[in-house]
Amino acid sequence: MRAIKSSRWISTLHPWQISLLSVVSGLFVWQMVSDHVIANPLFLASPFQVLKALLRLMETGELWRHVAISAVEFFAGYAIAAVLGICIGLLIATNDFAKNWLQPWISGFYATPTVALGPLFILWLGIGVWSKIVVVVLLVVFAVIINTEAGIRSTSERYLEMMRSFGATPRQLFFKVSLPSATPFILAGLKLGIGRGLIGVVVAELFGSRLGLGRLIGASADSFNMPELFAAVSILAASGIAMNSAFAHLEKRLVPWTKD
């Protein structure tokens, strides 16, 4: 009887209320575990300690300097990868020579954990932002290329045939059929790139940097400052979530035909 009642109560909640409830209970469990199970702050920081560390980092202004550098690295790398990825994807989807020429490299790089090349780029480009930007580009670009190509190639022959019967030129076929039908795929590739790009920034900074969230994580780990480490990670998590939901809005605007 009680179970039925409580499930009714659950079903009256909005989806976002359920998600909020889930986060709050997660934080609660985390707090309990760090208070009573792993009470050693060398191993686990509690949510309150993390919050305090976050506020302290904000107050001293240290956080913003790290965030600013990481943001520059991420957005510069991401933008380059998006433009490059879409262009190369469109090229190999429409030109068989380019496809055969580039395919082994694309498959190879996509399957390789290219973050491992981070130290090499630091050697070549120094420990400034450029070595990080290159790592972000490498991590993001192949996901975009592969999705763009798949999108163009999966264009339904039915649509192309229909447009041909109305006398469409190859150019019109590309811009009025292939490109719009590939848009959801391209967006999916770009969305995939967000997470990969964030990983790229952090790992590349860990290999060597003066500033950035990855640098903050590395330094906190070295000094066993768990609250600061978690503070940096939660900033990354929050920006990942924010960018993903911004993307969901963008998708609704750009491809309104795919959803209600």
Place this chain on the structure above:
Amino acid sequence: MSKLVSDGLTKSFGDLKVLENVHLTIEDGEFVALVGPSGCGKTTFLRTVAGLESADEGAIYLNEHQITGPGRDRGFVFQQDSLLPWRTVMENTVVGLELAGKLNGAEAERVRALLDLVGLGGFENYYPRQLSGGMRQRVNLARALAIDPKVLLMDEPFSALDAQTREIMQAELQRVWEEGRKTVLFVTHQIDEAVFLADRVLVFARRPGRLLEDIRIDLPRPRNMATKRRPEFVALVDRIWKLIEKDVRESVLIEKI
């Protein structure tokens, strides 16, 4: 005048002779239905008229001009509606004009009237996924009519629809056709649909695909549900069925093996 002539059309895919020496003339404003067993080349014939396939021998002429490729003097209504999912009903309907660079305010108004004619007034801004199968086929028809073609080519346009919707669409097509009297080539498997709609029914045979009979349908217009119960109607359907029965049985058996 838009006389359509097939002069000895022959077409093979590899070793398979799909159409052999098809001679026929379709007069301006005639509604012609094509029936025949599966695989006899009806779609291939229609696609050749549309300019989507080329002839091996012989040729198709529209008003004495040989057809060499797709053109906006012919409008194709596909079996599957092929509506672009990212375009609204209105945007889908104007696509032919848009490709020709002829889309302007006056034309858009004309297309709007056309959507009213096919019973889609008020649905201009709907996306295809928001429409029923019958409505999608109406858009498919309106899209072909929008380019104001001389000839309308329809390949089993109602085959994906349920029986009731199909009856309604047949009546609607007849009404739309009465308004404009375009030349229509209509492929169907339903013999009663062919007899109901057409001025002439062309019966095709298979292996190789060829014209078997050319049957004039002199039932008075406008035709309605009562027409389908008239003895002449039933006799015509019966006669056409007898013509293709043997071929249909063969085609079904061969396809099963």
